[in-house]
Amino acid sequence: MDLFSNLALGFATAASPENLLFCLIGVILGTLIGVLPGIGATATIAMLLPITFQLEPVSSLIMLAGIYYGAQYGGSTTAILINMPGESSSAVTAIDGYQLARQGKAGTALAVAALGSFFAGTVATVLVAVFAPPLTVIALKFGAAEYFALMLLGLVSAIALAHGSILKALAMVVLGLLLGVVGTDIYTGTPRFTFGITAFADGLSFVALAVGLFGIAEILRNLEGEQDRTILGAKLGSLFPSKADLKAMVAPMLRGTALGSAFGILPGGGAVLASFASYTMEKRLSDHPEEFGKGAIAGVAGPESANNAGAQTSFIPLLTLGIPANPVMALMVGAMIIQGIVPGPNVATDQPALFWGIIASMWIGNLMLIVLNLPLIGVWVKLLKVPYHLLFPIIMAFCSIGVYSVNSNVYDLYAVAGFGLLGYILLKLRCEPAPLLLGFVLGPLLEENLRRAMILGRGDPTVFLTRPISATLLALTVIVLVVVLMPSVGKKRAEVFTESD
Amino acid sequence: MGSINRADLAAGLVFVIIGAVFGLTSLGLDMGSTLRMGPGYFPMLLSVLLVLLGGAICFNSFRQMHIAVEPYAWRGMVFILGAPVFFGLTVRGLGFVPSIFLTTLLAAFAGLKLRPLQAVLLAVAVTLFCTLVFSVALGLPFRRFGPWLSVVGV
Known part of the structure; x- marks a missing residue:
């Protein structure tokens, strides 16, 4: 069967000593930075992004994927141990995980989270392998109009799942799109918005934008109120869950994996939604709903599995359509473009080793996480105790070197400071940076496809409505927009997201 | 009610200003036609959209609760x-x-x-x-x- 020969190729690529090493480094670095409280997966990847550019494309993407899983894992660890989720998708884990930790069962909670994640990761990897190839076949039939419509849908869905005001998120997307078109116009060669600075002719640096907007803005935010974190002094307890614990986690894990896999494909960061949905479902199905919030195993196993499955399947739109489903995938797109790979359906046919190598490395990365991190948990706990005022100078040094190393361009360093300031101000004004990043990555693609579609449609805008796939996608876009703008939905949405804060 | 959400008002103004800057700069670029869009077409479209969204955010800020201003680092x-x-x-x-x-x-x-x-x-x-x-x-x-x-x- 094709699937097996493909997977064999993938594992052969991913299991080369070199790639195994980079996967390992990625997983460890990701966990390392991910456990630093207040730094989420996106910021972690943004800060480590430049390091990977020195490598071969396959190794670099494998390492990035490793960083992603590692950062997520690290986020769950801080959620459980100090009730400080690195990002919203592990916010749910914090609810029951932290309670378990307070009861001296931190080890159990960590092990349940890790086992759940690993199981979900395994299933989701298979799903990616099964569903990605047929989707690329469909995607190859997409014309400019369809791509334009699909990207609009992606951007609008991303807004629906962002925190806070819809209007602000929309404005952030548009701002990102505008920043994305800075640079030389591809059709005419006209420089746009470069303000006479030749360094901006190739467009604003993606790495500078990501590091500034996510990394530096977060450091500034953390510096606002410098305070000591309270770290649980209690013992970790046994790392091995008891038989009863294992029994309690199986069903939630299965349900969480199913939910997460489905939600992950949705554009706009389905992993967050999946973990919330899983928690709600487990609470409703449980014989002891009163245990939830007081240290229920199911409250950790379900959401963690959902979260990890979603993280994995969110690679499907990226690998098949070249469209990022969430900010982390937007970073992957940026990384691919810098490596000279155009993300999209052609990757699977033109570079099968890369395509299947990444898929196989997902599973290997997850395996490494569980094998390495459970024994290493003591090290991560120690890391939590490193005071923040020692950490951020180190992070700043790495960011500066990293950004500079990409192009040896000092303007990129000034851009980092500029984007850091912009990101911080926008954070203070309660605007989420994620939609801006998605807009920035998709901006040039959106414009190119719009212009191509108009040329192909002879200047008639109805071309988007007469082609069935494009019309359907646009209709979906309008529906999503109308639904999220409805006041009743807005209220519900606000409730869900305040729970996560 | 009746108070102003200053964070939203400021955010709206930031968007309006950035949109205006990009829009005015786009004026210097060739717009082209809907058939053959010039380098200025898409940015102009986005700039107008950003100004409108910023305006809407400003407008909404007058009907919301006031949120305390946090310290800046x-x-x-x-x-x-x-x-x-x-x-x-x-x-x-x-x-x-x-x-x-x-x-x-x-x-x-x-x-x-x-x-x-x-x-x-x-x-x-x-x-x-x-x-x-x-x-x-x-x-x-x-x-x-x-x-x-x-x-x-x-």
Whole structure:
């Protein structure tokens, strides 16, 4: 069967000593930075992004994927141990995980989270392998109009799942799109918005934008109120869950994996939604709903599995359509473009080793996480105790070197400071940076496809409505927009997201 | 009710201003037609959209609850944002080693908790580590000590 020969190729690529090493480094670095409280997966990847550019494309993407899983894992660890989720998708884990930790069962909670994640990761990897190839076949039939419509849908869905005001998120997307078109116009060669600075002719640096907007803005935010974190002094307890614990986690894990896999494909960061949905479902199905919030195993196993499955399947739109489903995938797109790979359906046919190598490395990365991190948990706990005022100078040094190393361009360093300031101000004004990043990555693609579609449609805008796939996608876009703008939905949405804060 | 959400008002204004700047700059670019869009068409479309959205956010801010203004990390902004800029200004002239040392030291002053001696020790450790990893192991083409130092005669 094709699937097996493909997977064999993938594992052969991913299991080369070199790639195994980079996967390992990625997983460890990701966990390392991910456990630093207040730094989420996106910021972690943004800060480590430049390091990977020195490598071969396959190794670099494998390492990035490793960083992603590692950062997520690290986020769950801080959620459980100090009730400080690195990002919203592990916010749910914090609810029951932290309670378990307070009861001296931190080890159990960590092990349940890790086992759940690993199981979900395994299933989701298979799903990616099964569903990605047929989707690329469909995607190859997409014309400019369809791509334009699909990207609009992606951007609008991303807004629906962002925190806070819809209007602000929309404005952030548009701002990102505008920043994305800075640079030389591809059709005419006209420089746009470069303000006479030749360094901006190739467009604003993606790495500078990501590091500034996510990394530096977060450091500034953390510096606002410098305070000591309270770290649980209690013992970790046994790392091995008891038989009863294992029994309690199986069903939630299965349900969480199913939910997460489905939600992950949705554009706009389905992993967050999946973990919330899983928690709600487990609470409703449980014989002891009163245990939830007081240290229920199911409250950790379900959401963690959902979260990890979603993280994995969110690679499907990226690998098949070249469209990022969430900010982390937007970073992957940026990384691919810098490596000279155009993300999209052609990757699977033109570079099968890369395509299947990444898929196989997902599973290997997850395996490494569980094998390495459970024994290493003591090290991560120690890391939590490193005071923040020692950490951020180190992070700043790495960011500066990293950004500079990409192009040896000092303007990129000034851009980092500029984007850091912009990101911080926008954070203070309660605007989420994620939609801006998605807009920035998709901006040039959106414009190119719009212009191509108009040329192909002879200047008639109805071309988007007469082609069935494009019309359907646009209709979906309008529906999503109308639904999220409805006041009743807005209220519900606000409730869900305040729970996560 | 009746109060103003200042964060939203400011956010709206920021969007309107940025949109206006991009829009005015787009005027200098060729718009083209709907058939053959020029370099200015898409940016102009986005700029108008951004101004409209910004306006709507401003308008909405008058009908919301007031949210207390949080403190800004002024000290952090000066030193943290200054660090990459300083690195950019000096990495070629001073060279990688002294530049990264001073950059780390600069960033360390963003917080209030680090004592000067600790900061220097931290900067030394970071410099050693970064030189070994980036310059020696990864072999990035950085000049370790730059031309400025040879002029001074060090």
